[in-house]
Amino acid sequence: MSPRPVDLVIIGASFAGLLCAKAAALRGLRTVIVEAKEEPGARIHTTGILVKEAADEVDTPAQFSRAIHGVRLYAPSLRHIDLASRDYYFLTTDTAGLIRWFADEARHAGAEIVCGRRFETARRVEGGFELPQFNLTARYVVGADGARSTVAKLFGLGRNERFLTGLEIEYDSLPKADPDLLHCFLDTRLARGYLAWVAPAPGFFQVGLATNDKVKPDLKAFLSHTERLFGFSQASVKERRSGLIPCGGPVSPFAAPGVLLIGDAAGHVSPLTGGGIRLAFRFGRRAGQLIADHLLRHGPPPEAVLARELPSFTKKLALRGVMDAGPPNWLYDLVIGTPPMRWFAKKVYFHHRNPPALQEGPQPGAED
Ligand SMILES: Cc1cc2nc3c(=O)[nH]c(=O)nc-3n(C[C@H](O)[C@H](O)[C@H](O)COP(=O)(O)OP(=O)(O)OC[C@H]3O[C@@H](n4cnc5c(N)ncnc54)[C@H](O)[C@@H]3O)c2cc1C
Structure with missing residues (x-):
């Protein structure tokens, strides 16, 4: 049977x-998506938190x-400040x-x-x-196949080389955790290059950490360090997961004639925060528009337009260097309650806005 053209x-x-x-x-x-897992959404590897910009970009139910609305940021000593x-x-x-x-939406679109x-x-x-495995021919191929992209490898495109490694456990409930706050932990010993977190999700809690390649992630050590705050030993585990977060910025080249990388495959992840969903939304959607315009409406090559629209991440890559070096824990303990630290944390969490605090000064329970 001759291959089906799409x-x-x-x-x-x-x-x-x-x-x-x-x-x-x-x-x-005529669009076909190929997915290695048994269904979209199976065995996910992410915490899946959407920053507000992502929620503004794409409407979801x-x-x-x-x-x-609030973040509780802890120093290694477990002193904390509340940001809101x-x-x-x-x-x-x-x-x-x-x-x-999203898979249903894509199917409904055809x-x-x-x-x-x-x-x-x-x-x-x-x-x-x-594509002989699928008995298909295609005018265009997109690699949205994650941090270790086969498409990038096959077509000699740029590949991610720097990663954070994340580990996460899902708990049914954590009665001792404040469910209205995202709990984030600075600790170079336990989460060198990144953070640990306790996130209240709809109907469950996600607890995890990520580290750079200088330290092996040890979630057990974090659980015992914070046991008195959250009571993990009394809670029942729903799921465990792990995954790689590219943190070296966009790969180069990200395209060849007729082939384009998007999402983690393209290194579209903030080198500082490790967030990639917002950029996957923006440039995933944009790539679909541009490829269609190029193939059907004499539009310019998609990669030429995307190259102009992509962020450079220069500042965030510089800050990644600071995080990777791992500020000593005593320094985090020293600065946690200071105005410069509060200002910087707000910048990072609330994305360059200057949001009014819900309350001035320390929040209830905070040791400022
Ligand atoms: C522990 C952890 C926590 C994170 N938390 C957040 C967060 O809270 N907020 C945030 O914004 N970002 C977070 N990220 C990053 C975020 O998950 C990614 O940036 C995002 O998932 C990228 O989406 P994507 O579609 O590019 O790739 P992925 O979500 O990685 O999906 C790639 C897909 O391709 C499939 N695939 C791979 N290879 C093949 C192949 N050869 N053939 C067919 N299919 C293939 C995979 O099965 C998978 O379904 C986190 C990452 C990790 C590891």
């Missing part, structure tokens, strides 16, 4: 791939999320449910999703590519 094949049915597929299919491209914003929030999510919803099959190879043919 316009666009996207590898990876997560945030970037599904948003790309929906936009491309709505604009009229309220049933999959919970708005959190009236007009800024994070959405913690039922990430699996949300990804399944995209086809092939699950349970890992993409391994494609070859260039006249007018595009042949």
Whole structure:
């Protein structure tokens, strides 16, 4: 049987791939997504918190999320400050449910999703590519296949080289945790290069940490360090997960004729915060629009437009260097309650806005 011709094949049915597929299919491209897992949203590897900018960028059903307005930031000694914003929030999510919803949206737009099959190879043919495993030809291929992209490897594109490693446990409930706050822990011994966190999600709690390659992540040590605050030993574990977070900035090159990387595959992750969902939304969707315009409406090459729109991450890469070096724990303990630290933390958490605090000075329970 001769291969079926389609316009666009996207590898990876997560945030970037599904948003790309929906936009491309709505604009009229015959679009197929290939996903290695048994279904979109299976065995997720992320905490899945959406910053407000991501929630503003893409509308999602309220049933999959919970708005959190405040952050409790702890020093290694467990002294803490509370940061809050009236007009800024994070959405913690039922990430699996949300990804399944995005998959339904992509299908409704006309995209086809092939699950349970890992993409391994494609070859260039006249007018595009042949994907023999799927008996398809495509005019365009998008790699939305995550931190260790097969598409990048196959087509000789840039690959992520610097990572944080994240470990996470989901608990059914943590009665001792304040459910209205995102709890974040600075600790170079336990979470060198990043943070540890306790996040109240819709109907459950996520507890995790990430470290750079200088330290092996040890979630057990964090659980015992904070046991008296949260009572983990009394709680029942729902799920465990781990994953890599690219933190070296955008890969280069991110495209070749007819091939484009998006999301984690392209290194579209904030090197400072490790957040990638907002950029997966923005540039996943944008890639779908641009590829459709290019193939159907004489639009410019998508990579030329994206190259102009992508952030450079210069400042965040510099701050990544500081985080990687690992400020000593005594320094975090010293500065935690100071105005410069509070100012800096607000900048990072509330994204360069200057939000009015819910209350001036320390919040109840905070040791400022
Ligand atoms: C522990 C952890 C916590 C995080 N927390 C947050 C957070 O709270 N907020 C935030 O914004 N970001 C967070 N991130 C980062 C965020 O998860 C990623 O930036 C985001 O998931 C990127 O989406 P994506 O669609 O590019 O790739 P992914 O979500 O990695 O999806 C890639 C998809 O491609 C599929 N795939 C891979 N290879 C193949 C193949 N060969 N064939 C077929 N399919 C394939 C995979 O199965 C997967 O479904 C976290 C990351 C980790 C590891």
